Amino acid sequence: MTTLTEAGHARAIQRGLLGRLVDRIGGGLLQVALVLIAVFWLVPTLGLLVVSLRGEKENNSTGWWTLFTKPAQVTFENYSNLLASGFTSSFWNTVLITVPATLLVIGIAAMAAYAFAWIDFPGRDAIFLVVIGLLVVPVQIALIPIAKLYGALDIFGSILGVVLFHVAFGLPFAIFLLRNFFVGIPRELLEAARMDGAPEWRIFMTVVFPLAKPAIASLGIFQFLWVWNDLLVALVYADSANQPMTKALQSQMRQFGTNVDILAPGAFLSLIIPLVLFFAFQRYFVQGLLAGSVK
């Protein structure tokens, strides 16, 4: 064994000089390759931004990349036209759907997760396994039955219906994520509070909830992005007065070529807020991803 390792050492030293040279060249190539890949990933989004900043005539005659040689093409006309066309109302619809759907999921899931983590009740583990099972259920399964339900409740087409749908389908992931965080809270903290005779509700509000901020941030950003970016649920349940940006833009897709002057700035506006949130909270985003890579 020792001789084997020694032979290995000798070989490693022998490789030294030549190896370093090869490493140096390889390292340079690696840098170049990764720069190219990064550019490859950036170019499509950059293209959308540039197209949204060029007039209809320019977009129809030349490629967006000519903007870098002729920067005079930049115009905000598309954006002002879009905002004048009533796109702002669909922006507010997106906000009105996303914010409640995110807050409700956090509140409802945190309560359930607390019960799953810290209250002993019969059938707890079995029910939790069902919740895990529901993680992968496709939303398609509920489209028809819930449409009927909403028809009966007379909330078909309303923002409320879209919000409730998102809350329900956000719950399995949210409960899963938070429950796994809650069980990590030191038992002593809870027991001390219980010893003092604090009711469960107060323990939840004053001990567990504040401690769970990182997990709640992860969940919050996930649910926010999921709802903000949703198209399918809005397509089915939101009528044209209550439609979010995604649905408003989708209705313009049919004439893609002639509607680029609406679609490009609209798509770019719709992705600005998620992008800002993503850069601000990317750490929590990644943590949430690592915690619940099942959805």
Place this chain on the structure above:
Amino acid sequence: MTERLDGPQAPGDDVAGGSPGPAETEPGVARPPATDTDTDTDTDTATAPRPSGTGTATAPRPTAAGTAAARLGPSPKIAVFFLLPALLLLAAWVIYPIIFSIFRSLFDAAGDRFVGLENYAAIFSDSSTLTTIRNNIIWVVVAPLIVTVLGLIFAVLTERIRWATAFKLILFMPMAVSLLAAGVIFRLVYEQDPDKGVANAVITTVHDTFSSGQGYPGARPRENDEAPVALKDGDVVTRQPVQPGQQVLIPLVGLKPDAVEKAAPAKAAAAGGLSGTVWLDVVRGGGGTVNQIDGDEKGLAGITVEAVAGGQVKATTETAADGTFYFSGLPAGSYDVRLPQSNFEASFNGLTWLGPTLITPAIIGAYIWVWAGFAMVLIAAGLSAIPRDALEAARIDGATEWQVFRRITVPLLAPVLLVVFVTMVINVLKVFDLVFIIAPGSVQPQANVIALEMWRVSFGGGGNQGMGSALAIFLLILVLPFMIFNIRRFRRDER
């Protein structure tokens, strides 16, 4: 496999526990998991065990702490209060629809007539739904594999660069963007016209760089006996054999001077070897001498020229910007100079990404753009949990980087790779937005997938909710194995 699945978590505990972790604890995205899975296992081992349930997931642990909790713990009734809102919503919005859909799928379009399994039979006999199934199979076979492999490659490579955090952010960014926006982005990328779509712009540029440059469709020799060249089977060939040392004149017509407005003026080739000039023998506005290079006549750049002797190509070259070409080192003898037909074909105009043939690969390309960052970040987190000692020991023992990667990194990462792959498969089965947005209306039948067909059939004009329910149940059945996979994985992790 069973033991391996627990792999990445043990080192994760290590990092969370504050032991001298891996050398490069880089900031930003690469940070190893700080929440959930690791804290989870952490608690199970480090702090007191949870009060064990009556269910099947965890074995009862009759410890001192356990009994104390049972004495101290709240009554089970209080759990109802905490659980009620969540369970009500799940029951009404998720569980009830599953049961309803099973029944609904057994009825006809209007829901009046019981048809048994007819809807399911229709899925497997109707040619349009068979196309969706075929497309879903393509998606499942291709997309998760490429995403996982790319994620692995990127994760390993970024360990060696200083700007790894920036790289990861860039690749990860598409995940924050809605699939609708991603769809619009890629509709622009895939525009057919190389002057609009960046994909075809790049492809035609690369194509023109490596092949015979730009084509000159319509260019031809004059059709009279004085012209030194003539058309022969589509190629332009010299009438008289030529020898090295001679300068060959190849005048062409049939192009508008405007088409080559920006080209350099033609020049006579310098003497030496077999040389010559290919040019457009037309003067703008008329004039000039036929078959001779006049002052402002344009050279034709990038034309492939062949020297042929005895029916075989002896040498090939390309014309310079001024239309001149040189064959150097050609043995003495007599040759025909030939301009192959390919010079005069219409220039390559890129691929029809959004046509019926390429549509699914094109959409999968967009999907990879969206998800590769996800795979990379997950795998990078797993990578940072691999003990450095194992890699270093192997390197010191003389293992090449490839051997280290193949024999140590990949096996240790197997559990993470499996999770990424499975997550992608589940995700791919439900793919909807990208297909719906990227495929133009006329090509949607060829690009269709189950999730999209389900929407189309029940809401997008199909009006057949029996069929829609059957497709939804079919989709649910497809994800069922992964549901079981998740439950089993969770139960194993809890032990």
